[in-house]
Amino acid sequence: MEKILDKKQIDGWIAALADWEVLGPVLEDGIWTYQPVSGAVRLDHPNTKQSPKGLAFPQREIFFSFEQIKGEAPRLTQVLPKEQRHAVFGVRPCDGRGVPRMDKVFTDHVEDPYYNARRKNIAYVGLACNKPPSPNCFCLSVGGSPVSTDGLDVQMTDLGDRYLVKAVTETGKALMAAGGKLFAEPSAADQKQLKKTHADAVAYPQRAIRDPDGAPAKLKASFNSPLWEEMARACIGCGICTFLCPTCHCFDINDEVQNKAPLMGQRVRTWDNCQFPDFTMHSSGHNPRENTAARLRQRVNHKFQYFHENFGMHQCTGCGRCVSECPVGIDIVTVVNKVTEHAG
Amino acid sequence: MINIQDIRDTARDMLAKGEVRAVIGYRHGTRGMLAEPAFITNPEQAGELVWDPTCFHNLSLYLVEDRKFLAHLNKTSAAPIAIMAKGCDARSIVVLLQEHYFKREDVYIIGVSCEGSGVVDERKLASHLNGFQALNAVFDGDDFVFTTAQGEKRLPAREVMADRCLECRNPFPKENNVVFGEDKTGRELAVPFAALARFEAQGTGERWDFWSHHFDRCIRCFACRSVCPMCYCDECVVDSITFPVTPATTAEEKANRIRWIERSATRSENITYLMTRAMHLAGRCTDCGECERACPVNVPIRLLNNKMEREAREKFGFEPGASIGGPSLVASFLDSDPGDFIR
Numbered sequence: 036m037e038k039i040l041d042k043k044q045i046d047g048w049i050a051a052l053a054d055w056e057v058l059g060p061v062l063e064d065g066i067w068t069y070q071p072v073s074g075a076v077r078l079d080h081p082n083t084k085q086s087p088k089g090l091a092f093p094q095r096e097i098f099f100s101f102e103q104i105k106g107e108a109p110r111l112t113q114v115l116p117k118e119q120r121h122a123v124f125g126v127r128p129c130d131g132r133g134v135p136r137m138d139k140v141f142t143d144h145v146e147d148p149y150y151n152a153r154r155k156n157i158a159y160v161g162l163a164c165n166k167p168p169s170p171n172c173f174c175l176s177v178g179g180s181p182v183s184t185d186g187l188d189v190q191m192t193d194l195g196d197r198y199l200v201k202a203v204t205e206t207g208k209a210l211m212a213a214g215g216k217l218f219a220e221p222s223a224a225d226q227k228q229l230k231k232t233h234a235d236a237v238a239y240p241q242r243a244i245r246d247p248d249g250a251p252a253k254l255k256a257s258f259n260s261p262l263w264e265e266m267a268r269a270c271i272g273c274g275i276c277t278f279l280c281p282t283c284h285c286f287d288i289n290d291e292v293q294n295k296a297p298l299m300g301q302r303v304r305t306w307d308n309c310q311f312p313d314f315t316m317h318s319s320g321h322n323p324r325e326n327t328a329a330r331l332r333q334r335v336n337h338k339f340q341y342f343h344e345n346f347g348m349h350q351c352t353g354c355g356r357c358v359s360e361c362p363v364g365i366d367i368v369t370v371v372n373k374v375t376e377h378a379g
Numbered sequence: 380m381i382n383i384q385d386i387r388d389t390a391r392d393m394l395a396k397g398e399v400r401a402v403i404g405y406r407h408g409t410r411g412m413l414a415e416p417a418f419i420t421n422p423e424q425a426g427e428l429v430w431d432p433t434c435f436h437n438l439s440l441y442l443v444e445d446r447k448f449l450a451h452l453n454k455t456s457a458a459p460i461a462i463m464a465k466g467c468d469a470r471s472i473v474v475l476l477q478e479h480y481f482k483r484e485d486v487y488i489i490g491v492s493c494e495g496s497g498v499v500d501e502r503k504l505a506s507h508l509n510g511f512q513a514l515n516a517v518f519d520g521d522d523f524v525f526t527t528a529q530g531e532k533r534l535p536a537r538e539v540m541a542d543r544c545l546e547c548r549n550p551f552p553k554e555n556n557v558v559f560g561e562d563k564t565g566r567e568l569a570v571p572f573a574a575l576a577r578f579e580a581q582g583t584g585e586r587w588d589f590w591s592h593h594f595d596r597c598i599r600c601f602a603c604r605s606v607c608p609m610c611y612c613d614e615c616v617v618d619s620i621t622f623p624v625t626p627a628t629t630a631e632e633k634a635n636r637i638r639w640i641e642r643s644a645t646r647s648e649n650i651t652y653l654m655t656r657a658m659h660l661a662g663r664c665t666d667c668g669e670c671e672r673a674c675p676v677n678v679p680i681r682l683l684n685n686k687m688e689r690e691a692r693e694k695f696g697f698e699p700g701a702s703i704g705g706p707s708l709v710a711s712f713l714d715s716d717p718g719d720f721i722r
Contacts, residue, residue, distance in 0.1 A: 064593075064596070064676070064677045065502045065505060065506060065677045066675075066676060066677055084675060084676060085598075085676075094598065094643075094644055095643045095644065095645065166528070170410070170411045170514055170528065171410050171411070268416075268418050269415060269416040269418075269441075271440065271602070271605040271606050272605050273600050273601050273602035273604075273605035273606065273673065274599075274600035274601055274602070275600045275602050275673075275675050278598050278600045278675075279675060287642055289641065289642055289643075291641050291643065303641075303642075303643055305642040305643050305644070307642075308600070311601070313618050319626055320625050320626060320628065358410050359410065359411075360675050362436075362602055362606050362669075362672065362673035363415060363416055363436060363606075364408035364409070364410065364413060364414075364415025364416070366408065366409045366410050368409070368410075369409040369410075
């Protein structure tokens with residue numbers, strides 16, 4: 036289903052999505068984030084600071100609450116996310132491609148009830164990138180495209196004063212159906228312009244990982260390369276790259292005690308981070324990834340080797356956030372290129 | 380004006396003569412306009428060094444890392460390391476020297492004066508560019524000139540310079556072995572502590588709302604701590620492991636460790652983290668502003684550190700990093716102190 040939506044009608048479409056909480060990109064405190072919007076949504080954002088992964092995989096998820104009165108058995112109460120449908124507008128294709136990768140992790144081998152409860156209620160309304168929104172975009176290098184529909188329910192393409200809106204999934208069709216008469220049939224000229232816009236988008240120069248197909252084997256062969264130490268020399272060991280990443284999904288689980296007597300608290304899952312020194316710290320004090328070189332290698336190899344071995348696709352979607360936001364200039368495009376070239 | 384070639388020649392010369400083990404400086408990164416830290420050990424690489432308005436980093440952090448690495452190798456001394464240091468960075472080095480983190484002869488300070496300029500604030504720049512990114516930055520004496528995918532943009536330096544630089548009280552690295560650029564101390568682009576004064580002009584309720592908003596937004600990536608040369612503790616109160624674990628550490632000791640801060644990035648935990656950090660930086664923070672720059676979600680961390688700095692200045696006339704032999708704020712006292720608790 037492909038329709039035309041006049042830009043003046045987008046607020047009307049959003050108002051028609053009464054069963055959904057609609058989120059859109061909002062510029063606040065100098066950064067773009069996805070926030071609930073009512074009525075008006077602006078889609079002139081480059082990309083958001085954080086990916087939308089937190090909608091299905093929030094930084095803090097309560098698993099269950101516990102309480103125990105002294106002498107009695109502990110009582111556990113599962114806390115599942117509340118049923119709320121979310122339609123998130125303005126999702127860039129790289130972040131759309133992050134969704135099936137997160138699905139692999141949380142639904143392929145195990146059914147994570149918390150992730151699933153949220154995920155099944157989220158619709159991703161994408162916005163194609165007519166031009167790369169960041170100079171560090173490299174989606175084309177990792178099997179993606181600025182016009183990819185992978186992971187999206189709806190794809191919107193900006194055609195100047197109107198959008199071409201395409202339903203990708205059944206959920207997407209339902210979202211568009213809610214807009215009813217706000218949508219018009221695309222003319223032959225609209226289709227022609229769409230084709231040209233998409234072709235131009237794909238032709239627009241991006242940064243490039245030069246041998247993405249060879250990367251898994253070459254990274255494997257370069258595990259002990261001295262390059263890792265050299266490239267991680269500036270790494271400060273913060274968590275920006277993984278916390279902003281659309282596909283990093285490592286977590287920690289802790290019991291947070293709110294009251295000692297009677298004992299009350301919650302078991303929570305929080306994002307964890309392979310770049311933190313204590314991520315791999317053993318209780319013996321031994322740390323198998325004892326320096327930044329080992330930790331940088333872990334992140335890069337996970338994106339371009341381990342995930343590929345497990346699921347047959349690169350985990351990285353080329354959004355460029357880790358490149359743009361690293362305080363000290365560590366650049367995954369350069370890192371992968373250097374290692375793969377060194378491996379010959 | 381600094382001629383970068385002079386710095387390159389100095390670096391090349393020292394490396395060739397073996398006077399220093401390495402030169403820590405800046406070079407062009409591989410992403411857009413930004414400089415990145417460079418670790419030069421080969422004289423032939425000295426030509427990579429750059430100096431421009433994107434040389435944000437307080438490189439003294441890497442002197443700390445180097446000491447930790449030497450300690451890991453059970454070494455206590457090695458040939459000195461040369462380091463490019465702006466005024467604020469040089470004051471950080473002075474604080475580290477006051478704290479005996481390393482010795483003066485361990486470091487060769489290549490001072491670089493910011494002269495009439497400073498570093499770019501990426502956030503301010505972003506607000507001028509409507510979220511798009513610049514590819515190149517040049518300071519032409521009055522303005523910063525940026526190249527973006529949408530064309531060239533000329534902006535008055537004051538509009539895009541980091542607050543830390545506008546408010547800088549001493550852009551000249553007084554402690555140095557060699558220095559490049561003119562001493563333009565006292566240039567007064569903005570009143571010191573201006574941002575703090577603006578903030579404090581608000582009422583209590585507004586200030587609480589402001590901080591509640593920002594404490595809620597912190598994602599606890601710890602970039603502020605990681606980028607800070609003063610946050611060098613082996614054990615940090617916020618980590619899940621808050622004491623060094625050795626094979627001799629018993630299970631009971633591990634189980635009974637005090638967990639000061641939960642991993643959840645919630646308001647209460649974020650307050651505890653950020654306030655603890657601010658307290659631990661009192662008298663030590665030289666307002667290099669790296670914490671605020673590194674923060675991916677723009678929490679105005681610098682206000683917290685500025686508050687502590689101004690308190691120390693007003694109460695004790697204390698200036699962090701002023702001189703190596705000078706007193707430190709929390710490790711010195713006067714016999715004439717009226718407080719009984721100190722004796």
